[in-house]
Amino acid sequence: MALLVVNRVYNNNTVLVDVDNSDQAIVQGKGVGFQKRHGDDISPTRVERIFYLNTKEAKHRFGTLLKDVPIDITMTSFSIIEMAKQTYHYPVMDYIYVTLTDHIAQTYKHIMAGKYQKSTAPDIRDKYPTEYEIADKAVEMINHDLNVRFPKDAAQAIALHFINAHGSENSEEKEKVEQADFGDNVNKIVKSVFKEWRIL
Incomplete structure (x- = not known):
């Protein structure tokens, strides 16, 4: 199971995470970012959508x-x-x-x-x-x-x-x-x- 670590919280339902210390992704889920801070773990079971930003172009876009x-x-x-x-x-x-x-x-x-x-x-x-x-x-x-x-x-x-x-x-x-x-x-x-x- 992937390790999801909070990089940035956009709102209660959308968070930028580091995935297994190698990739970044945007995850969405009801309350997934509630009271979360940089460095906190997020349970993959809370994630409803995930968008990987695994290229420089994707991150820039x-x-x-x-x-x-x-x-x-x-x-x-x-x-x-x-x-x-x-x-x-x-x-x-x-x-x-x-x-x-x-x-x-x-x-x-x-x-x-x-x-x-x-x-x-x-x-x-x-x-x-x-x-x-x-x-x-x-x-x-x-x-x-x-x-x-x-x-x-x-x-x-x-x-x-x-x-x-x-x-x-x-x-x-x-x-x-x-x-x-x-x-x-x-x-x-x-x-x-x-x-x-x-x-x-």
């Missing part, structure tokens, strides 16, 4: 996001991406961790301020059913984890993020995707929508 985005939104976004990878075996480029997290954070702000506007993005659900299914599930996760009410149409822009980031870091695979005529057309649509709505 996470640290960058935390400067501007609340930890709960960041972790919800990461959970959505992991759900897409594990449940749907959906490959994505790494930059989606930043773009999707920023998008969810901005949408959250607009909803809380009463300034949310329904997306006018083109509905291409028929052509991309998997991405839209992921996005529908993402909205459910956001509403559950953040105790907010994202409307169903918020899934539209989330689906576009997954469509745009589909692929792996393998350049040959990315090149094949980019060479597809239909893929090129969709990329143009996605980019125009992102520009119009300032979705990064």
Whole structure:
């Protein structure tokens, strides 16, 4: 059983831990960080989610996001991406961790301020059913984890993020995707929508 030692407590439910003195990870669980301090042990049985930060890039990406985005939104976004990878075996480029997290954070702000506007993005659900299914599930996760009410149409822009980031870091695979005529057309649509709505 892995040894989890508190490195930093973000809140009662989210903690940065050192794993077996070799890796770092973000763990989540109800009350997992309550009255915990640096150096304390955490029982693995209390952990509901774990995200390993075992590369310099992962640590940098996470640290960058935390400067501007609340930890709960960041972790919800990461959970959505992991759900897409594990449940749907959906490959994505790494930059989606930043773009999707920023998008969810901005949408959250607009909803809380009463300034949310329904997306006018083109509905291409028929052509991309998997991405839209992921996005529908993402909205459910956001509403559950953040105790907010994202409307169903918020899934539209989330689906576009997954469509745009589909692929792996393998350049040959990315090149094949980019060479597809239909893929090129969709990329143009996605980019125009992102520009119009300032979705990064």
